[in-house]
Every structure is written in C-alpha cells, then in structure tokens.
Amino acid sequence: MSALTLFLTRRVDRVILYEHAHISHVKVDLQTKVATRQRILTVAARLFARVGWERATTRSIATSAGIAAGTLFNYFPSKEAIAVALISDVLAKAKEEFEERRRGGESLEEDLFSYIWTGLRYLQSSKTFLGCALETLLSPLARSSPDHPGELIRTEHLETVERLISCHHRVRQPLSALTLQLYWTLYFGVLAYWATDVSPKQEDTMALLDQSLKLFVASLGEEASPLTEASSLREKTNESQG
C-alpha cells in the first residue's frame, strides 16, 4: 500500500459519515430510513434546481420533504452534506459505467478522461446547483479537513485516480502532495468551467479536459514512469484478481 493510500485511508477513517452517526439512535427501520433519505435527496435536488443553491435552505428542504427540520438533521447535518450525498450517489453510478466500459489497453490519459467525462455526463442534471456549490464543496483553496463536506468526494476521487495511475505507471515514490494538488486544481478548474460552459454540447469543456489531462500526465514524468504493455496487463490482472 502506497503512502498516499495510507494517507487517504486515514483521512477516510476520520471522515464522519454524518448520516450514520446521527441516525444510529433513531428507532426506525432500515427501509424507512433509506426511503426518507432518498426523499430528502430528491426534494433537495428539485429545490436546488428551482430556487437556486443560495435560496434553498435546510428548512425549505425539510418542509418540502414533509419532515421536521430536526428530523432532516438526523440524516444530514447541513445543506452542503445533502449536496455531497447527491453528488456522491451520481458519481458512484458514473464510476460503474466507466469501469464497465474499460476495454483494457487504454492509456492513463484515456482512462482519466473517461472517468472524469462520464462523471460530468452524469452530473449534468445537477449542473445548476453544482456550479454555485462548487466553491464551498470542492475548492482546492479550501482548507482540507476531514470534517469538510466535500472531503468525501475528494477522497474517493483521488483514490480512483491513484489506482488508475498505478495501473499505467510504476510509481517511483509516493505521489507528492504537490502532484495531488496539481491534479485537484486541474480537476476543479474543469468542473468550474463546465458549470458555466455555454458552448454547444460543452465542447469547450471537452477540449479543456483533454488539454488539462495532457498537462497532468506530462507532469507525472518525474514521479512515475509508464509501465510497459506487458507489465501494465500484469498489474491489471493482479488488480482484478485482488
């Protein structure tokens, strides 16, 4: 396990999964809990889209979902946490599609492109509120802390990226914080651009993502060297067997 993985794992351990922590004492059956959670998310997504990120409040979400504000806090401690849950759910589905579509033989650049673009495609319906919430949730300038609502998304995303890099490159040393920061800054830049991109079929974002990833992969040069085709295949086999 690389130092980065250890680092991220520790952070994940420390991430408070709010919904679990807060609802443990609520004596409702699991099925009801899941249904209520889903209702909150559906209502919140609708409200974010209709009245905007700024004007949607936890109170208005609770009212629309037909529950008390206090009950909502048993599930989500803040509006940001609701947004994170919405985004995480969507990104999980996108990741499934990405994994299914991998043919083997893709370059790192291709894999990263597919992973991110599939995510953007799935996030399309959340685009309006995500644009506003982006700065709060994912900004690379935000102080990183396990309590930060966007930390879960960031951690999961970076873990996948690290796994993809290790599929293609022999990592000579743990990826530096600088490399991770560079990646996250580029990713955030693409997200921020995408959120307000009015070009037809978002072709400008597509070009920006392509260029950003070329830059990132080129920057890996000193930290990681590409695996040969045979060793790459071996790594992938090990990965799937593992």
Place this chain on the structure above:
Amino acid sequence: MNPKVSDFISALSDWENVPDTDRQARENLKELLAGLSRRPVPVGSLHRLWSVGELSTQIALAYFALWIRQWFRSAETGDRAVMETNLRVALKICQQLGYLRGALMKVGQTLGNFPDIVPSEFVDTLDRLHFDAPPMHFSLLRELLRSELGAGPEELFESFETKAFAAASLGQVHLARLQSGETVAVKIQYPGIARTIDADVRNLRALLFPLRLGKDWEYVRRQVEEVHRMLQLETDYEHEAETLRRARGLFNSGEGIVVPEVHEKYSTKRVLTMEYIPGLLLDNFLATNPSQELRNQFGAKMYLASLRMYYAGMNYADPHSGNYLFMGDDRLGLIDFGCVQRYGDEEAELIRLAEESASGRPEVLRELFRRSANLDDVDFKNQEYVELLTQSHKWTCEPIQHEGPFDFGNVEHLQCGIQLVIGLVRKRYTRSHPMYVYFNRSVFGLRALLYRLRAHVDVKTLHRQEARVPSGPSLNG
C-alpha cells in the same frame, strides 16, 4: 535542417536597402522572429500543434512582417518607430496564440507572400499550409460521437478502428464498418476548434489594426473577412457534406473521378461519415515510379476536377496532396471538400470577364483589372503596376493558351509565377477582390501539385470542353 527565419529575412534583397535608421529595428525583428522557434511549449499536443508546419509558419510570419513594413516605408522616422513597436507587440501576441498562426499562414498566401526559395521547398511549404488539430485518443472520440450522434462508436458501427488512419486539418479520420457492411471513413473534428478559430481571427484583426489608416486598408479588411468566412465554412461539416453532394453530381463514372458518398445518418456539423476510398497519397504514388502516361492521366483528372467544379461555381480552394487519392484502377479520388469557395453573381461576372480577357483584347483586360484589382485612372498611368498585373494574367493564362499538352513539370513556369507574386507584394500592389484570396491559392496549389507530378496536360482542350460561365449558388448558400 530547416532554414531559420532570419536566413529568409537576410535573403530578401529589400532588407539590404533599408536606411541606417531602420537597422536596429531590423535586428530586433530578426531576433524576435528567430525566437519564435526557440519558445518552449509544455504540452505534448501543443508541441505538435506548434512544430508541424513550423517552417511555413515562420516563413509566413517573416513575409507578413516584411509586408507590414512596406506600408510604412515612406513614413516619417517617428511613425516608423511606432510601427516597429506595434509590430513587435503584434508578433509577441502571435506567439501566444494557437490557431491564429494557421490563419496567418492563409493570410500570408492571400497576400502572395511566398518564399523565393527553390521550387521544391516552396511546394513542400505550400503543401503544409493547413491547420493541425491536436490528436484525439479513443476515449475522447467516443464521448464526442456520443454527444454528436447520440451513441458511442460501439453502438453505432459494426466495427470502429480506434487508431486514426489519417489526420484531417481540424481533426482526424477513422475507418469504420457500418451495420450494413460498408466501409466508411469517419472524420471527427477536435472539440471547440470552430470557436477557437473565430477568436483567433478576431485577434488577427486586432493585429492588423495599425494598418487601418493605410489607403488599401479596405481591401485588407475584406480579404481577412473572406478568410474568416471560409475558415468558418471549413469547420462546418454539414456544409462540407452539402458540397460533397453537389460535387459528386458533377462527375460521371466514365471520367475516373470519384467523390465519396456522404452517410447523412452518421454525419453532423462536427462529424462527417463518408464512403471509404482506397488509394495512395501523392508521395506514395510517386514512390511507385509511375509512367509518364499515368502521370499525365492523373494530372488531366486533377485539372478536370478543378475545372468542372470551377465552372459549376465551386472553387476547389485547397488543392494540397492530402486531398487527392491515386486509386489502383487509375481513378482519382477527391476526399476533402471543406475549403470550397462558392461563387455568387459578382464572382461569376468576374470569371466571365477573365474568360473573355484570355483573348488578349486590351480593353477587356483593362476592365478586368479595374474590377478585380480596383485600378483607377491614376493607377492605370502607373506602367509598372499595369505591366506586373499583365504579366501575372499572362502567367495564369499560359497553360490555357498553350497548344497541346502543357508541361507543368517545367520549373521555370512555377518560379516565374512565384516571382510575379513576390514582385506585386514588394510593390504593395495587393489590392484585389476578396474572391482572389482563394482563387490564387487554388491556382498555385494545383500547379504546385502538377509540378510534383511532372504532368503534361492539354489544358486548352479541357477548357474548350468545359468552359461555361458559372452560375453557382449565392456565396452564403
């Protein structure tokens, strides 16, 4: 090894005659231009964008700079200093741009800024004057096709080659097989390129801003507008599909000229799916050491294709070697119709005049110059100007008036044309109707290719067979 820009500049005799006050500016400019090739570029694809066609870019830039200087030649020293500053800033901005360099190359051609180097180098350079989009990997293509056609290549096609088999000027071409079993070529445009070019042309206008007070500014402005209009059309594959359909209807099967069929269901503004035409590119064809007879046959087909389209109101305005395929059964494939200029009534009238002027009647020639180059009574008193235009006209008509097959492999013919253009540019006789931007390019492009093919073509007979006044669709059509 590629010659340096400074070598080209030094080779220009005009640079030897500049007054001493200009020498420092000249040195600065040389340094700046030479610096273009040393600039590091961090990204792989950008590097490709930068390095391919580097020589032609530098040549175009060098001539562009020279051309701008000519405008200020008679100005006061103070004005010249301002101009030098503007030029330095302009060229620095140019280094920061991507596709503008491509646009600039085309403007370079517009103004006839051809390097007076040996013809083979000239031909190679001309051949490379086109845009070069970054390469696209399969994941990007898949998403592009999904957003353009609503499904990925796996769903759309029976099979789809993940590696491009050819580079298109604005993207790349992939082989695929339709569910019906037909092999097709799928041309896919790099995302966002159309608007990038738009932005670059806007910047080009800004670069040309210092010229606005010059007496010929209006002609420059109209020429740049024409380049912009054509570049916009080049990025619109729906327009190209329409041109392909029209061109396809112009040739019958016995003529040995093939224009691919468009598959509309798989085509959009950014994706063009066409029948696949197997064949060799010019270099590969020449490597087979073809007989003179075969060269002549292909040369005649190339000329006929251009002529037929010309008289149908469509100028095949980008005749470079990547657009022709030499097929095994001696047929000629035409595969790129992005840069086809359509003529309207005004252009048709100019062509009618040009046809008539081939007779050599002085009053017709005078009328042609008046309308094509906007010569007024004062200009007509300038013997040198009129003589240069007359010689250029004569050069253009030479193969048409020649009895029997014309030898396009004759170096002197091509060199003469280049020298005439350079002569006109040096004297700043660059006024012309905007249609000549691409008309000149098609004439030089085709003759450069026929030179490489060393073809002998009976142009006079072809013209006699084909000649009619074009009645093409409107320019905006």
